[in-house]
Amino acid sequence: MVMVRLESISKSFAGKDGPVSALDRIDLSIAKGEIFGIIGSSGAGKSTLVRLINLLERPTGGEVFVAGERVTDARGERLRELRRSIGMVFQHFNLLSARTVARNVAYPLELTGRYGKDEITEKVARLLARVGLSEHAHKYPRELSGGQKQRVGIARALACEPQVLLCDEATSALDPQTTGAVLDLLRQINRDLGVTIVLITHEMDVIRRTCDRVAVIDRGRVVEQGPVTDVFLHPRHPATLRLVREAEPDGGSLEAISASELGSSTVRLTFTGPNAHRPILGRIARENVVDYAILAGRVGHIREAPYAQFIVSLSGRDIAGAIAGLRASGVDVELQGGPQTEQTAVTSPRVGERALHVV
Amino acid sequence: MSFENIYWGDIAAALGQTLAMVGGALLLTIVVGLPLGILLFLTGRQQLFQAPVAYGSLSFVLNIIRSVPFIILLIVLMPVTVLVTGTSLGIRGVIFPLVVGTSPFFARLVETALREVDRGIIEASLAMGASTSQTILRAVLPEALPSLFAAVTVTAIVLVDYTAMSGAIGGGGLGDLAIRYGYHRFQTEIMLVCVAILIVFVQLIQAGGNRLVTHFSCR
Ligand SMILES: Nc1ncnc2c1ncn2[C@@H]1O[C@H](COP(=O)(O)OP(=O)(O)OP(=O)(O)O)[C@@H](O)[C@H]1O
Numbered sequence: 001m002v003m004v005r006l007e008s009i010s011k012s013f014a015g016k017d018g019p020v021s022a023l024d025r026i027d028l029s030i031a032k033g034e035i036f037g038i039i040g041s042s043g044a045g046k047s048t049l050v051r052l053i054n055l056l057e058r059p060t061g062g063e064v065f066v067a068g069e070r071v072t073d074a075r076g077e078r079l080r081e082l083r084r085s086i087g088m089v090f091q092h093f094n095l096l097s098a099r100t101v102a103r104n105v106a107y108p109l110e111l112t113g114r115y116g117k118d119e120i121t122e123k124v125a126r127l128l129a130r131v132g133l134s135e136h137a138h139k140y141p142r143e144l145s146g147g148q149k150q151r152v153g154i155a156r157a158l159a160c161e162p163q164v165l166l167c168d169e170a171t172s173a174l175d176p177q178t179t180g181a182v183l184d185l186l187r188q189i190n191r192d193l194g195v196t197i198v199l200i201t202h203e204m205d206v207i208r209r210t211c212d213r214v215a216v217i218d219r220g221r222v223v224e225q226g227p228v229t230d231v232f233l234h235p236r237h238p239a240t241l242r243l244v245r246e247a248e249p250d251g252g253s254l255e256a257i258s259a260s261e262l263g264s265s266t267v268r269l270t271f272t273g274p275n276a277h278r279p280i281l282g283r284i285a286r287e288n289v290v291d292y293a294i295l296a297g298r299v300g301h302i303r304e305a306p307y308a309q310f311i312v313s314l315s316g317r318d319i320a321g322a323i324a325g326l327r328a329s330g331v332d333v334e335l336q337g338g339p340q341t342e343q344t345a346v347t348s349p350r351v352g353e354r355a356l357h358v359v
Numbered sequence: 360m361s362f363e364n365i366y367w368g369d370i371a372a373a374l375g376q377t378l379a380m381v382g383g384a385l386l387l388t389i390v391v392g393l394p395l396g397i398l399l400f401l402t403g404r405q406q407l408f409q410a411p412v413a414y415g416s417l418s419f420v421l422n423i424i425r426s427v428p429f430i431i432l433l434i435v436l437m438p439v440t441v442l443v444t445g446t447s448l449g450i451r452g453v454i455f456p457l458v459v460g461t462s463p464f465f466a467r468l469v470e471t472a473l474r475e476v477d478r479g480i481i482e483a484s485l486a487m488g489a490s491t492s493q494t495i496l497r498a499v500l501p502e503a504l505p506s507l508f509a510a511v512t513v514t515a516i517v518l519v520d521y522t523a524m525s526g527a528i529g530g531g532g533l534g535d536l537a538i539r540y541g542y543h544r545f546q547t548e549i550m551l552v553c554v555a556i557l558i559v560f561v562q563l564i565q566a567g568g569n570r571l572v573t574h575f576s577c578r
Pocket residue numbers: 013014020021022040041042043044045046047048049202359
């Protein structure tokens with residue numbers, strides 16, 4: 001079932017000399033219960049896109065559907081009801097500094113006017129327990145660390161039992177360790193409550209660790225989308241390549257090497273799932289009497305699933321047989337080199353270019 | 360100079376009048392100025408009910424009142440004051456012009472205080488399904504409380520100043536006493552006592568205001 005659907009959404013803002021387009025005919029479908037990532041570099045239009053889902057921003061064209069219902073021009077009580085069914089988590093937390101942790105979480109419940117005092121107290125206690133903040137209920141936001149503040153933000157966003165949780169750079173103000181903990185919490189919430197999560201980020205690592213599917217947006221357009229494994233291991237669009245490279249420890253030698261032609265015996269091998277742990281390459285090489293040199297590679301996990309990806313130069317007797325053998329074992333083999341591949345267009349990362357995307 | 364022929368009874372009465380004028384006018388200034396300030400805030404650029412014409416007109420009127428020196432405002436307003444309160448004399452006659460004089464000032468301070476509230480908080484409130492009035496009453500005003508108390512403090516001190524002036528044209532209070540005895544009858548010591556009391560009064564207002572501001576600052 002589709003939870004959120006954007007249909008040919010455009011958004012432009014009034015600028016000094018005429019309207020400035022921020023989003024251009026975006027089509028997206030987000031399934032119920034998935035964690036959907038939206039990634040793009042700064043200014044790509046991610047925040048604008050996510051704010052269109054709960055209509056903090058009105059589209060200049062196109063339609064928004066939530067849970068099968070067209071909500072594009074919802075107003076008044078209908079709009080407020082819609083927003084209650086969509087929680088939102090912010091980069092800078094946006095907590096009420098004049099309220100304690102518990103009263104921050106109570107805020108959305110108070111707004112509805114539907115709950116009695118005791119009911120609110122009880123709900124708040126349960127929410128705080130879920131995010132592991134029970135001991136801090138009576139502290140003020142200024143007394144909390146960034147990670148704790150974001151947990152309050154998450155508890156608050158869950159208060160009205162939303163179907164969708166929008167997270168706009170929810171971890172961008174946090175250190176790596178806290179980021180990991182907050183992402184784990186989001187995944188746990190997704191698993192336990194079945195809440196659909198839309199996660200905005202400019203870091204591929206966040207997507208890799210958390211999301212089921214991802215859309216890459218660049219200058220207001222969706223340039224690539226699909227399961228994270230596909231997009232992360234087989235990036236096609238230059239914007240995606242750039243984001244993947246940023247997530248690589250050495251700046252993405254893998255993509256860089258594939259750019260420089262290495263001859264027709266160079267292949268990119270992708271092992272996913274259990275294959276990532278099996279001794280396939282050595283066996284196939286022996287069986288077909290070929291030698292191989294690993295030119296570049298990366299190994300890691302996409303969510304829990306391991307992957308390994310190598311650029312390998314093959315030489316010896318039966319290269320074609322080796323490739324067929326690898327494919328038969330479930331390894332994804334892409335022939336590298338030759339002017340027809342899209343990687344030819346990709347040059348190695350330039351310092352200036354990369355600096356632009358470090359936000 | 361001798362402090363023997365000081366009429367302490369008169370001074371006590373004048374202090375009572377000053378307190379009544381400042382207190383009454385402050386209360387009414389808040390009642391009038393707070394909504395005006397909220398209106399300025401809401402209709403301002405990039406705000407919830409952005410309305411350039413409404414904002415511009417209100418802003419223009421408030422600025423006109425603010426640019427008229429208070430002593431002149433007092434005189435100009437006299438007929439209106441009589442119409443509204445029945446007299447232009449005494450505490451009753453003075454509170455009306457005082458409120459007219461300070462409300463625009465207070466409204467501006469309120470506007471500034473509300474604008475200082477992080478936009479993210481307003482956005483979060485709306486995203487949680489709050490209406491505009493809920494957002495103002497439950498999020499923006501509480502967040503701005505320290506600045507609002509600071510605004511009330513400054514306004515109270517301005518009111519002390521204005522009451523002294525209005526005293527000169529028949530309002531009573533410490534300022535009036537100081538001018539009547541100190542200026543017209545050359546009894547400098549009475550003027551000195553009045554001024555000393557006003558100094559203490561202003562200090563107390565400031566100290567009280569500061570305490571409130573600190574108490575409500577949760578950042
Ligand atoms: N209220 C606004 N008025 C005018 N232009 C805007 C407004 N909001 C966003 N824009 C423009 O729309 C484009 C997309 O902005 P947006 O905030 O969605 O980007 P983003 O991908 O979230 O970037 P970042 O990673 O920096 O948060 C930018 O060019 C921005 O200048």
